[in-house]
Amino acid sequence: MALKCIAIDDEPLALRLMSDYVARFPELQMVNTFEDAITGAEFLKNNPIDLLFVDISMPDITGIDLVRSLQVKPMVIFTTAHKNFAYEGFELEALDYILKPIDIKRFTKAVEKAIDYHKYQNKTSAIAETDESLYVYSEYRMVKIDLGTIEYIESMEDYIKIHITNDKTILTLMPMKKVLEKLPSARFQRIHRSYIVPVNKIRSIQNRKVQLTDVELPVSESYNDFARNWAKHK
Missing domain, CATH: 2.40.50.1020 (LytTr DNA-binding domain)
Incomplete structure (x- = not known):
């Protein structure tokens, strides 16, 4: 069964790129995308998701604060144009931290890590x-x-x-x-x-x-x- 994913980013172009990248992996299914963190957070509270792609710098709440607020956390891959949030990503045990602009090679590396880790978590x-x-x-x-x-x-x-x-x-x-x-x-x-x-x-x-x-x-x-x-x- 494919990993259910969502992407949250206030940049529509970034979301389209993310959806295009996800579509190249049969192991992934993009369930939804959101241009604001608050709507995305509400969706996460009511829908089980395996993998979250989330931008860190957003105008309403940051991706860091969004992930920190979740009671049930999916696997998380942060995406951002800034390097100075790396420690917060470490604190929240993010799978990966990708700097924009995101190329397919770097995206593939992060996704393969998520797929491997999901298999590892679900072994008896x-x-x-x-x-x-x-x-x-x-x-x-x-x-x-x-x-x-x-x-x-x-x-x-x-x-x-x-x-x-x-x-x-x-x-x-x-x-x-x-x-x-x-x-x-x-x-x-x-x-x-x-x-x-x-x-x-x-x-x-x-x-x-x-x-x-x-x-x-x-x-x-x-x-x-x-x-x-x-x-x-x-």
């Missing part, structure tokens, strides 16, 4: 255990991470740093407990209040230290049971 818990991706918000947009590239995850107070292959890192605002819930429990284990590791990348555990491919991490007293069980099965 059994399927989720075998899923190969993790989605997090980073740099003001949704980022898809291949589970196989995760070397370890590190807590940094309110943020977590995801260390991935080739010495790259992704920083996201999320508690460790929440990211652990998103990961398949058979493949990732918490070994310390500050660290989560992929089980298949553990090389050894000795003296309350976990040796991964390129780093050694501590095992806290609370997680000694995992260390003992891992050793028994090796």
Whole structure:
């Protein structure tokens, strides 16, 4: 079934362009378009929508305020001619943030992200255990991470740093407990209040230290049971 979309923008030309772009994707269905945020917000209160394209700078209320007011939020892709609203988009967990004028290549990238994320959200818990991706918000947009590239995850107070292959890192605002819930429990284990590791990348555990491919991490007293069980099965 196609994702139901609406677009809200005070520029008629922008709405026509958005409708034209959406029509190129069989996975999307443009249900309606609105030239003012208030009418669009009323429609959203009474109609279930999967994906919202919304301009940020509008004369009545901003797209930011509109999304913030929604009790049930669809996936959101902000469109704007201004860069200075990026942090607010991050706060509201927008899927993407596209600068105008919008070209089809950039639009396609945002839409593919929405389609992938919708599939991810609607998987059963059994399927989720075998899923190969993790989605997090980073740099003001949704980022898809291949589970196989995760070397370890590190807590940094309110943020977590995801260390991935080739010495790259992704920083996201999320508690460790929440990211652990998103990961398949058979493949990732918490070994310390500050660290989560992929089980298949553990090389050894000795003296309350976990040796991964390129780093050694501590095992806290609370997680000694995992260390003992891992050793028994090796």
